[in-house]
Amino acid sequence: MLSRSIIQHIKSLQQKKFREKSGEFIVEGPKLVDELLKSNFIVKRILATEDWFANMPVLKNTDFEKIAVTPKELERISSLKTPNRVLALVEIPKNSTEPLVLSDDFYLMLDGLHDPGNLGTIIRSADWYGISKIVCSEDTVEFVNPKVVQATMGSIFRVEIFYTDLEACLDKLEPDFPVYGTFMDGKNIYTESFAEKGVIIIGSESHGISPLIERKVKIRLNIPTNNSMAESLIASVAAAICCSEIKRSHLKKI
Amino acid sequence: MLSRSIIQHIKSLQQKKFREKSGEFIVEGPKLVDELLKSNFIVKRILATEDWFANMPVLKNTDFEKIAVTPKELERISSLKTPNRVLALVEIPKNSTEPLVLSDDFYLMLDGLHDPGNLGTIIRSADWYGISKIVCSEDTVEFVNPKVVQATMGSIFRVEIFYTDLEACLDKLEPDFPVYGTFMDGKNIYTESFAEKGVIIIGSESHGISPLIERKVKIRLNIPTNNSMAESLIASVAAAICCSEIKRSHLKKI
Numbered sequence: 001m002l003s004r005s006i007i008q009h010i011k012s013l014q015q016k017k018f019r020e021k022s023g024e025f026i027v028e029g030p031k032l033v034d035e036l037l038k039s040n041f042i043v044k045r046i047l048a049t050e051d052w053f054a055n056m057p058v059l060k061n062t063d064f065e066k067i068a069v070t071p072k073e074l075e076r077i078s079s080l081k082t083p084n085r086v087l088a089l090v091e092i093p094k095n096s097t098e099p100l101v102l103s104d105d106f107y108l109m110l111d112g113l114h115d116p117g118n119l120g121t122i123i124r125s126a127d128w129y130g131i132s133k134i135v136c137s138e139d140t141v142e143f144v145n146p147k148v149v150q151a152t153m154g155s156i157f158r159v160e161i162f163y164t165d166l167e168a169c170l171d172k173l174e175p176d177f178p179v180y181g182t183f184m185d186g187k188n189i190y191t192e193s194f195a196e197k198g199v200i201i202i203g204s205e206s207h208g209i210s211p212l213i214e215r216k217v218k219i220r221l222n223i224p225t226n227n228s229m230a231e232s233l234i235a236s237v238a239a240a241i242c243c244s245e246i247k248r249s250h251l252k253k254i
Numbered sequence: 255m256l257s258r259s260i261i262q263h264i265k266s267l268q269q270k271k272f273r274e275k276s277g278e279f280i281v282e283g284p285k286l287v288d289e290l291l292k293s294n295f296i297v298k299r300i301l302a303t304e305d306w307f308a309n310m311p312v313l314k315n316t317d318f319e320k321i322a323v324t325p326k327e328l329e330r331i332s333s334l335k336t337p338n339r340v341l342a343l344v345e346i347p348k349n350s351t352e353p354l355v356l357s358d359d360f361y362l363m364l365d366g367l368h369d370p371g372n373l374g375t376i377i378r379s380a381d382w383y384g385i386s387k388i389v390c391s392e393d394t395v396e397f398v399n400p401k402v403v404q405a406t407m408g409s410i411f412r413v414e415i416f417y418t419d420l421e422a423c424l425d426k427l428e429p430d431f432p433v434y435g436t437f438m439d440g441k442n443i444y445t446e447s448f449a450e451k452g453v454i455i456i457g458s459e460s461h462g463i464s465p466l467i468e469r470k471v472k473i474r475l476n477i478p479t480n481n482s483m484a485e486s487l488i489a490s491v492a493a494a495i496c497c498s499e500i501k502r503s504h505l506k507k508i
Contacts, residue, residue, distance in 0.1 A: 117371060121488050128487050130480025151488075158483055190502045226384025226501065229412055233382050234375050234405075237494040240487070244495050247480065248444045 120151020289408030374405020
């Protein structure tokens with residue numbers, strides 16, 4: 001039987017302050033836990049039904065506590081509408097807040113994204129297009145938020161996410177490092193070419209790229225519209241179009 | 255004061271069966287109602303605070319019942335976390351279920367999309383890229399679902415949405431009408447060109463394009479990935495990449 005303290009601990013991890021305090025977050029469902037166990041993330045505990053443990057995938061890392069639960073017990077601790085056989089408690093990676101120096105790679109940079117679904121979708125698109133690192137402003141929603149984790153469909157275990165002061169991070173760049181951003185008045189993204197390395201900044205849902213960060217942008221791009229009435233693309237779609245154009249630009253050079 | 259029957263009627267419109275029965279749906283918040291009043295949608299009633307009515311935008315159509323409510327009353331009838339000054343009851347357009355013949359235009363076709371956020375995002379992207387008609391399978395989530403309406407950010411009033419039997423719709427096409435779909439084994443979407451007219455089919459979140467509809471696809475496309483571990487793009491992003499590539503393909507020809 002589940003102890004009251006474990007139930008309380010797991011429920012508390014729905015809240016940011018308790019995730020920060022304990023350094024743990026939750027991953028739910030066989031598909032996501034399967035991806036988790038293939039990753040380098042440190043698993044602390046797995047609570048699952050007997051049948052999940054009986055068919056547990058071959059594990060990279062089995063050094064965690066295993067707790068068998070009944071479907072009814074899982075229902076009590078799960079945050080999903082339809083709890084699904086397994087729930088893992090996972091250590092929040094420490095490198096996510098270490099200082100990051102951008103060098104020979106292509107990065108996404110997120111300036112104040114607040115919607116968990118948007119962040120989850122961006123991580124999933126970045127994974128698809130081979131962008132392996134995302135740099136977030138400190139006020140961007142945490143990637144260990146349960147809604148973000150679920151929306152990534154497992155991509156969260158393959159894309160590294162960093163939280164840092166964006167201005168300081170951009171100030172540390174080599175002077176010729178390309179810094180892209182999308183604006184209403186930029187150059188047509190479909191006719192521009194992307195360098196082999198660089199960073200592309202995606203603004204927040206309601207305010208776009210903030211003025212301090214906008215000053216650091218060297219190449220202003222625009223995703224052209226066919227419709228003067230349409231106001232904007234959702235941030236997650238704008239980010240995907242940027243990833244797609246980077247990919248296409250690099251394809252042409254092969 | 256609001257009568258109990260109005261409160262009940264408005265609350266009932268959160269559910270599909272009551273929307274179908276009454277032929278009405280809800281639009282909330284000044285931004286969306288503003289877009290609504292610029293459109294040809296038929297507004298039945300507007301419930302708003304005194305200050306909203308005092309600053310009401312210039313209207314195309316003012317032939318609707320106006321009911322002043324207090325912020326507290328609005329809270330009782332609103333489905334938003336933060337109710338926002340105005341709520342409109344709107345007639346569901348009748349053409350959305352009329353038979354549609356695809357001809358000289360580019361269409362999106364959605365095969366069984368169930369997530370309201372995905373549909374809302376797709377309508378918003380279609381609006382941005384000038385795709386003015388979306389054809390949905392009968393089991394696709396209704397576009398008048400409140401979550402869809404809110405996610406479109408007003409694009410719902412500019413993009414026409416139809417619900418029909420997709421197979422029958424595709425069977426009525428001229429033999430040379432281009433029918434595109436995205437699959438894991440298709441041709442690279444970045445190197446293909448799109449015709450001036452056509453329809454591109456987006457599959458459901460969990461099952462992709464259904465087998466019956468897959469048989470009607472004439473040009474199989476693939477959105478290439480850089481990462482063999484990544485399983486798929488979210489349907490709303492796949493749709494946006496398709497819209498973006500159609501736009502880019504047509505740009506090249508100008």
